[in-house]
Each structure stands twice: as structure tokens, then as C-alpha cells.
Amino acid sequence: MSGQRTFKVDLRGMVDLLSHHLYSSPRVYIRELLQNAVDAITARRASDPAAPARIALTTDGETLTVVDTGVGLTETQVHEFLATIGRSSKRDEIGFARHEFLGQFGIGLLSAFLVADEVRVVTRAEGCAAVEWVGRSDGTYRVGPTDRAETGTTVTLVARRGAEQWFRPVTVAELVAHYGAILPFEVTVDGEPATGSVLPWRIDGWGDAERRAALVGYAQETLGITPFDVVDLDVPEAGLTGVAYVLPVATNPADRGGHRVYLKRMLLSETAEGLLPDWAFFARCVVDATELRPTASREALYADGLLDRVRDAIGDRLRGWLVGLAHSAPARLTKFLEIHHLGVKALALHDDDMLRLVDEWWPMETNVGRMPLADFRARYGVIRYTATTDDFRQLAGVAAGQDIAVVNGGYTYDSELIERLPGLGDGVVVERLDPTDLATRFDSVEPEVELSLRPFLAAAQTAMDRLGCEVVLRTFEPSSVPVLYLVDRSAAFRAELRATRDQVDELWAGVLSAFDKPTDERPQLVLNHRSPLVRRICALTDPHLVALAVEALYGQALLLGYHPIRPADAALLNRSFIGLLEQAVPMGDTDR
Numbered sequence: 001m002s003g004q005r006t007f008k009v010d011l012r013g014m015v016d017l018l019s020h021h022l023y024s025s026p027r028v029y030i031r032e033l034l035q036n037a038v039d040a041i042t043a044r045r046a047s048d049p050a051a052p053a054r055i056a057l058t059t060d061g062e063t064l065t066v067v068d069t070g071v072g073l074t075e076t077q078v079h080e081f082l083a084t085i086g087r088s089s090k091r092d093e094i095g096f097a098r099h100e101f102l103g104q105f106g107i108g109l110l111s112a113f114l115v116a117d118e119v120r121v122v123t124r125a126e127g128c129a130a131v132e133w134v135g136r137s138d139g140t141y142r143v144g145p146t147d148r149a150e151t152g153t154t155v156t157l158v159a160r161r162g163a164e165q166w167f168r169p170v171t172v173a174e175l176v177a178h179y180g181a182i183l184p185f186e187v188t189v190d191g192e193p194a195t196g197s198v199l200p201w202r203i204d205g206w207g208d209a210e211r212r213a214a215l216v217g218y219a220q221e222t223l224g225i226t227p228f229d230v231v232d233l234d235v236p237e238a239g240l241t242g243v244a245y246v247l248p249v250a251t252n253p254a255d256r257g258g259h260r261v262y263l264k265r266m267l268l269s270e271t272a273e274g275l276l277p278d279w280a281f282f283a284r285c286v287v288d289a290t291e292l293r294p295t296a297s298r299e300a301l302y303a304d305g306l307l308d309r310v311r312d313a314i315g316d317r318l319r320g321w322l323v324g325l326a327h328s329a330p331a332r333l334t335k336f337l338e339i340h341h342l343g344v345k346a347l348a349l350h351d352d353d354m355l356r357l358v359d360e361w362w363p364m365e366t367n368v369g370r371m372p373l374a375d376f377r378a379r380y381g382v383i384r385y386t387a388t389t390d391d392f393r394q395l396a397g398v399a400a401g402q403d404i405a406v407v408n409g410g411y412t413y414d415s416e417l418i419e420r421l422p423g424l425g426d427g428v429v430v431e432r433l434d435p436t437d438l439a440t441r442f443d444s445v446e447p448e449v450e451l452s453l454r455p456f457l458a459a460a461q462t463a464m465d466r467l468g469c470e471v472v473l474r475t476f477e478p479s480s481v482p483v484l485y486l487v488d489r490s491a492a493f494r495a496e497l498r499a500t501r502d503q504v505d506e507l508w509a510g511v512l513s514a515f516d517k518p519t520d521e522r523p524q525l526v527l528n529h530r531s532p533l534v535r536r537i538c539a540l541t542d543p544h545l546v547a548l549a550v551e552a553l554y555g556q557a558l559l560l561g562y563h564p565i566r567p568a569d570a571a572l573l574n575r576s577f578i579g580l581l582e583q584a585v586p587m588g589d590t591d592r
């Protein structure tokens with residue numbers, strides 16, 4: 001048995017599909033009804049520009065009627081469009097959505113079945129008889145003659161049990177205002193006007209200050225923010241106009257706040273994605289577009305080539321805004337970076353443009369003052385940097401004394417960004433500095449001086465042995481720094497390892513020991529023989545005094561280098577401090 005057959009559609013199945021999988025909430029039924037009324041008026045006005053353009057919704061909490069002054073439908077059209085799922089009068093002969101209409105899929109009316117079991121449509125096309133169509137959610141419908149004086153359509157729904165909340169007058173008024181506040185036709189809910197709002201960037205004849213105040217006011221109302229700046233948007237290809245608001249507070253670049261998007265003046269979404277490139281996380285847009293397409297649920301933008309081009313165009317606009325700030329208001333750009341630097345830096349890890357922005361504009365901490373890396377390079381050539389803030393603190397003063405400029409790469413993302421700079425291909429050279437690298441820039445003391453100080457050094461080493469630290473004597477600038485405590489990374493790692501091993505059980509202790517290769521890379525206490533204080537200390541002969549002085553220097557070096565103070569260090573600091581006090585304060589009569 002062969003032959004042409006027609007698909008049957010199980011309407012219940014379709015309604016279930018729509019309600020649970022396409023639309024996020026039954027509330028969209030209002031949007032779909034409103035949209036059909038708007039389209040019908042648009043169609044009528046195309047041939048009769050003077051035709052009335054009114055949409056009136058009324059509700060008593062159980063029944064909702066939507067009356068429009070649109071084109072209406074003939075009986076043949078009722079069968080073709082209302083009673084055929086997926087058939088729409090809003091496509092051209094080839095099946096493309098006609099761009100003057102909001103609808104295009106021929107499924108919107110089905111959303112009425114999310115809240116009602118029966119949809120009644122009374123409609124009359126110009127010069128034709130009125131027709132009544134009653135469709136039911138079980139998939140049946142009937143058509144018959146009826147009365148209607150004017151051209152237009154009336155849609156009536158009675159709330160299904162359990163769906164009454166969507167028919168409450170306040171809810172209906174809210175939903176109509178939400179979706180339709182800026183529609184170009186008069187819409188009323190129970191006699192009250194629901195439209196009439198304007199998009200502030202569309203108003204002509206305002207002075208700059210007045211316009212900006214209106215745009216800022218609009219951001220406060222709709223997004224709840226007072227923007228850092230407002231950037232006008234205009235993408236003719238997509239019939240898109242609007243504004244991008246630069247956020248006044250830091251945001252997480254991964255957190256897509258989304259944009260407020262209108263399509264042909266009907267609200268699509270307050271959280272639409274895809275309108276901006278990832279790097280432009282610092283802006284939220286409000287736009288209206290005539291050519292961008294919605295997805296079938298009409299809750300998101302359809303990802304097509306046009307959306308890609310819009311994204312590029314808005315990206316270019318925001319890039320231009322950033323570049324413009326750099327040239328005309330660098331202080332504003334710095335302020336912008338103060339707010340959004342973490343996000344900008346996070347993106348700069350992957351985006352060369354953002355990296356250049358950071359390079360040129362973000363003032364980094366250095367031991368010669370805060371400055372952008374580009375300036376630093378221009379002055380000092382190589383970018384020497386430390387990987388951590390602790391390293392930087394240890395090094396900053398001493399490096400400056402030796403005319404080495406160092407950048408603190410310890411803040412979030414900074415050292416990764418510095419390491420990425422040579423990849424930009426501008427001949428940038430970077431070099432990571434370790435505190436121990438400095439030791440190679442220290443000079444040894446004269447051999448005869450070293451020889452004469454052997455007893456002192458031996459006494460000093462004895463005092464430091466129990467702290468696992470090696471004492472060395474060098475000369476370096478600046479002479480105002482008497483002592484440095486230098487830990488290289490592997491030594492620091494092993495110290496941590498040992499501390500952990502002492503706290504865990506035997507099995508883990510064994511595992512950890514495998515990493516602890518014995519080498520003599522103990523931290524160093526470097527005494528600066530160029531410091532007058534150290535020279536005087538070197539002249540001490542009493543081993544007790546030597547120990548006290550060296551311990552005090554050790555404590556000071558720990559504090560200056562922001563090293564962690566272990567309990568043993570704290571005890572030693574205490575002891576040396578009291579010991580030195582005792583030396584400093586002469587014994588009084590009471591002690592005798």
C-alpha cells in the first residue's frame with residue numbers, strides 16, 4: 001500500500017513540547033498575543049497608512065481578550081494560518097521571514113494553550129464577512145460565521161484551572177509593559193495605557209549634557225547602575241541602535257550579565273548573550289535591532305553570521321572608545337583600569353590587544369615607582385621582575401641600591417602577563433629575578449679581611465646553625481642595608497617539606513622524604529661589610545655578644561624581607577632583644 005499521506009500532529013504533544021522545552025515560562029503567551037496584534041496592524045497599515053492602530057487588552061482575572069485593529073483574516077486564511085501549525089502569513093514566497101513582522105514561525109499562537117484549553121478568535125478582514133475560529137488544546141477546531149463591526153481581530157482565552165495567576169490584571173499589565181512598553185502603537189490594559197516609553201538614544205534635539213543625563217537615568221532605571229561611561233552604538237547592517245554602558249564596578253569576565261535587547265521594539269531579553277566579544281565583559285548594552293533574528297522561543301538571539309558581524313562592529317566601537325580614552329583622557333583610562341584591571345588582565349592572558357593595553361597603561365609596582373611596563377622598558381630595556389611579592393620585598397631596596405630596576409610580578413596574573421610580552425614580537429626581553437640572583441652581584445670581601453674575621457664568622461655561624469642558616473660576609477650597595485636573608489625557591493620548598501613531614505604520619509613522611517634531596521642550599525644570612533654597623537659588629541670578640549648581635553640582625557632581615565616567622569625565630573628574636581637591652585642598660589643599685 002503506497003501513496004501520499006499527511007502527517008498528523010498531536011496537539012497535546014506539541015503543547016507539552018512548547019511548555020516544557022521551548023518557552024521558559026507560560027508568561028510568554030502575552031508576548032505572542034501582543035506580537036500577533038502588532039503584526040496585524042503593521043500589515044494593515046502597509047496598504048492603509050491611516051488605519052487605526054490600537055491594541056486593547058482586558059481581563060477580569062479569568063478571561064483575557066485582546067482586541068486589535070489589524071488586517072484580520074478571511075475564512076480561507078483562518079484555515080490556512082490559524083489551523084495549520086507552522087504556517088505563517090509572515091514569510092515570503094520562498095519561506096523567508098518578512099522583515100517588517102515580529103513573528104515568523106507560525107507556532108506563537110500555540111503558547112495560548114500553555115494557560116487555556118480553548119482559544120477563540122473572532123476576526124474580520126477588510127470587505128469580508130467576520131469569522132469565528134475556536135481551537136482546543138485536544139487538537140480540534142471549528143469555524144463559523146459571526147458578527148464583528150470593524151476590521152480587526154479579537155482573541156479570547158479562558159484560564160485553565162491552575163493558570164489563573166497569568167490572568168490577574170496586575171500580572172497582565174506588568175507583562176504587557178515588560179514586553180511592549182516601547183511598541184510604536186497604542187496598547188492599553190483595562191483602559192490604562194501601557195506603551196509610550198521611549199528609547200532615550202532615539203530622541204533628537206537634545207543637547208549633549210541633557211542627552212547624557214537621560215541615558216544615565218535610563219541605565220539607573222533599567223540596569224540599576226550609574227555607568228562609568230556611555231558609548232553610542234549604531235550598526236546599520238542590522239538596523240541596530242543603542243548604547244553600551246561601561247560598568248562602574250569590577251565584574252567577573254566569566255559572568256555574562258547579558259544585555260537588554262529589543263527586536264523591532266519588542267523586548268527579547270534582559271539577559272541576551274552573544275552581542276559583545278568576550279573581552280568586552282565590562283560593558284552592558286541596551287539595543288533595538290530590526291534585522292537580528294530571535295530563536296524560536298524568542299528568548300535569545302539567533303547565532304548567525306549577522307550576529308557575528310554585529311559583535312565585531314560593537315567590539316570595534318568599544319576598542320575605539322578605549323583608544324579614544326587613551327588619547328584624550330588618559331586619567332579616565334587609568335581610572336577604568338583601576339576598576340576593571342583584574343578582568344582586563346584575565347583576558348590579556350589570551351588576548352593580545354588586551355595585553356597591549358595592560359602593557360601600555362596599567363601602572364605596575366616597581367622599585368623605581370609605579371609605571372606601565374612600556375615606560376619601564378623604554379627606560380630600563382630588560383623587564384626584570386620577581387615572581388612573588390615576597391621576593392620583590394626582599395629585593396626591591398637592595399636592587400635599587402645596585403641600579404637594578406625590578407617589577408613586582410607578584411600580583412594576580414602579572415608575572416604571566418610579563419612572560420607573555422616577548423610573544424608580541426616587539427623585541428621585548430624579560431628576565432625573572434630571584435633573591436639569590438642578587439648574591440651573584442655581591443662582592444667578596446678582601447681575603448685578608450676575611451681571614452682576620454674568621455673567629456667572628458665561626459662564632460656567628462655557631463649561633464645560626466640551629467636555625468639552619470649559613471652566614472656569609474659580602475660587600476654590596478646600599479650600605480644602609482646591613483643584612484639580607486636570602487632563600488632560594490628550592491630551599492624554601494624543602495623547608496616547607498620538612499615542616500610538613502614533621503606533622504604527618506610515618507607513611508607520608510617516607511613519601512615526602514623522597515623529595516628532600518640533601519644539598520647545601522641552606523638560606524643565607526648575608527652580612528654587608530660595607531655597612532658601618534656590620535663593621536662594628538665584626539669587631540666584637542665576646543662570643544656571647546657576637547651571637548646576640550647576629551641573632552638580632554637575623555631577626556631584622558626576616559622582618560624586612562617579609563619572611564614567615566617560625567616559633568623558633570620568634571623565640572630567638574625575643575632572646576636577642578632582651579639580651580641587647582640588658583647590654584644597653586647599665587646595671588643599677590637594685591641589681592646588686
Ligand SMILES: Nc1ncnc2c1ncn2[C@@H]1O[C@H](COP(=O)(O)OP(=O)(O)OP(=O)(O)O)[C@@H](O)[C@H]1O
Pocket residue numbers: 032035036037040068070071072073081082087088089090102103104105106107108109110153
Ligand atoms: N491578531 C491577529 N490578526 C491577524 N492574523 C493573526 C492574528 N493572530 C494570528 N494571526 C495569523 O495566524 C498566523 C499564526 O500565528 P502564530 O502566532 O502562530 O505565528 P506567527 O506569528 O506567524 O509566527 P511566530 O510563531 O513567530 O509567532 C499568523 O501568521 C497570522 O497570519
